[in-house]
Amino acid sequence: MDRGMVGTAGRDRLSVAVQRRGHCAIFTPAGELDHHTAELLREPMESSVDEGCNKLVVDCSRLEFCDSTGLNVLLGARLRAEAAGGGVHLAGLLPVVARVFEITGAEAVFTVHDTLADALNE
Numbered sequence: 001m002d003r004g005m006v007g008t009a010g011r012d013r014l015s016v017a018v019q020r021r022g023h024c025a026i027f028t029p030a031g032e033l034d035h036h037t038a039e040l041l042r043e044p045m046e047s048s049v050d051e052g053c054n055k056l057v058v059d060c061s062r063l064e065f066c067d068s069t070g071l072n073v074l075l076g077a078r079l080r081a082e083a084a085g086g087g088v089h090l091a092g093l094l095p096v097v098a099r100v101f102e103i104t105g106a107e108a109v110f111t112v113h114d115t116l117a118d119a120l121n122e
Contacts, residue, residue, distance in 0.1 A: 033070030054086025
């Protein structure tokens with residue numbers, strides 16, 4: 001039974017809003033980014049790079065959970081964006097998500113901003 005808890009299989013636990021501004025794509029994942037929901041973020045990020053966006057900004061202010069699969073989605077997007085001459089910028093990390101990046105050392109390979117506005121202005 002899916003009770004909406006971490007580890008359940010419901011894909012409704014993550015929504016991803018996407019906005020485009022020139023060569024920049026802004027992603028706002030809301031909910032839990034994990035093995036069951038990762039494709040909901042991976043697909044639009046890959047498509048954005050394929051369509052000419054090389055600056056990918058992820059507004060993490062509504063991201064409540066991120067596991068290793070979610071982290072791998074972001075790392076893969078970073079490699080694609082860098083190959084296209086850009087990068088991935090993370091903004092508004094909540095403490096529980098920031099901890100995943102801290103523990104794994106992934107914070108060192110991303111440009112992290114306090115706010116979405118800061119990420120867009122870089």
